[in-house]
Amino acid sequence: MNISFYVLSESKAQDFLGFICQLSQTALNKSTQSVLILIEDETLLSTLDEALWAQEATSFIPHQRLPNHNTESAGIGIADTDNKSLTPVLLGNHMPADFKGIVINTTIHPVNRFMTTTNNAHPTRILELIKPDPSSVQEGRHKYKSYQQLGYELTHFKV
Template sequence: MNVSFYVLTENKAQDFLGFVCQLTQTALNKSNQSLLILIDDDELLATLDKALWVQEATSFIPHQCLLDSNIEGTDINVVHTDINYKVLAPVLLSPYMPANFKGMVLNTTIHPVNTFISATINAQPTRVLELIKPDATSVQEGRHKYKSYQKLGYELTHFNV
């Protein structure tokens, strides 16, 4: 699995929502895979939900929020598709990893993505996007994630943005 770390400048960190929306659109443009945005902050989830609807004046980024903790671990095909298994939205916002998820993950939590995956969930992310803000706490969390992914043998890249 490839893990990309995006080290944000102060300007990008100040417009965090804008950068997340921009990165989401870029990921969708470059891939036909679904994108899961892991968010464990309810306020950030609600704000990002609104921001994705108005990212550009003439368009929006279609997405679906998985908020009900009672469906945690539910098969992605149940929550992400209609009865004919047609994909409803290419982007999911969720505080957990849905079962059988296969696609990209944009991680906004302090935990490495592998901590959200268990044998019962059977998720297989293809790529992880990690955001590192320019503050001491975020940098320390980023180092922890980097070491965690490195131990698992993942391919690691970083971009200064």
């Protein structure tokens, strides 16, 4: 599995939502796979939900919020979620069962933590976002070491 770390500049970090929207659109344009944006912060989740609908007047990014990890929502069960019936971009605090696609991780945890609680999930690529503040950099180093120990292919980009 390929893990890419995006180390954000101060200006990109200030437009964090815009960067996530841009990265999601780029991932969709370059792949036929679904994109999962992992978010544990409910405020960020709601704000990103709005931002994806209003990205550009001519090209919004179709997406769907997953039900909370501990609940089920009408029509979408955690255990029986099928990526083929969902929108190209998913937002949530967990990984759906059988997910096979690209993960944009905004959480402080490595994605393999979410994979252990999910039935048969195998992301093909993980995009880690690192803000320029000390705590985000420290969390990024922890995630890097975790992925390195698992033998994943690691790359990083300064944006």
